Amino acid sequence: DTGVSQDPRHKITKRGQNVTFRCDPISEHNRLYWYRQTLGQGPEFLTYFQNEAQLEKSRLLSDRFSAERPKGSFSTLEIQRTEQGDSAMYLCASSLVGAMGEAFFGQGTRLTVV
Amino acid sequence: GENVEQHPSTLSVQEGDSAVIKCTYSDSASNYFPWYKQELGKRPQLIIDIRSNVGEKKDQRIAVTLNKTAKHFSLHITETQPEDSAVYFCAANSKTSYDKVIFGPGTSLSVIP
Numbered sequence: 001d002t003g004v005s006q007d008p009r010h011k012i013t014k015r016g017q018n019v020t021f022r023c024d025p026i027s028e029h030n031r032l033y034w035y036r037q038t039l040g041q042g043p044e045f046l047t048y049f050q051n052e053a054q055l056e057k058s059r060l061l062s063d064r065f066s067a068e069r070p071k072g073s074f075s076t077l078e079i080q081r082t083e084q085g086d087s088a089m090y091l092c093a094s095s096l097v098g099a100m101g102e103a104f105f106g107q108g109t110r111l112t113v114v
Numbered sequence: 115g116e117n118v119e120q121h122p123s124t125l126s127v128q129e130g131d132s133a134v135i136k137c138t139y140s141d142s143a144s145n146y147f148p149w150y151k152q153e154l155g156k157r158p159q160l161i162i163d164i165r166s167n168v169g170e171k172k173d174q175r176i177a178v179t180l181n182k183t184a185k186h187f188s189l190h191i192t193e194t195q196p197e198d199s200a201v202y203f204c205a206a207n208s209k210t211s212y213d214k215v216i217f218g219p220g221t222s223l224s225v226i227p
Binding site: 033035040041042043044045048055056091097102103105106107108 | 120148156157158159160203214215216219220222
């Protein structure tokens, strides 16, 4: 599969634990996005990268969330001290910069905080 | 800040009828407007997009129209089929923020056989 892949697909964690998700974008794509989606809502922007540079982080995102893309390829999203309100689908997408082209989404990681 | 609104939130149509979903955006500099379809349990997938240098674009049974003056755009699906049932999201890029894509809240479309 040469599309965007995310790991794990599902994660159940206890409140207060830290979790880390991984996204592998399409290899030639230099933009990588993280979105969060809750039931019945559209994808909510979290942060995004152009190559290894983090261009923007949503003002809605607490300091418990951090993302990296160290070599401009895969990215990780970490949530520290998880809360029940963090339960959601975390989607990663990638695209080519400047092309205003299609952003391809991964299958997502569904997080459940119990 | 940037915002994309979408209406209606739910829409039911009889098979064969048309469906129309409308969106408005706040950033007057936005120039790229994609539409995504998300089936239950699956990832969002692009179905059509429009750029601000055109007012309408068609692809088989799907068409999008854009009114830049009014800052609204619409998705039209003709001759609906049961497999069109899904959640549809409109989106717009934010020129004030590195072209990030902002999504609307979605429209759940049900096509009744």
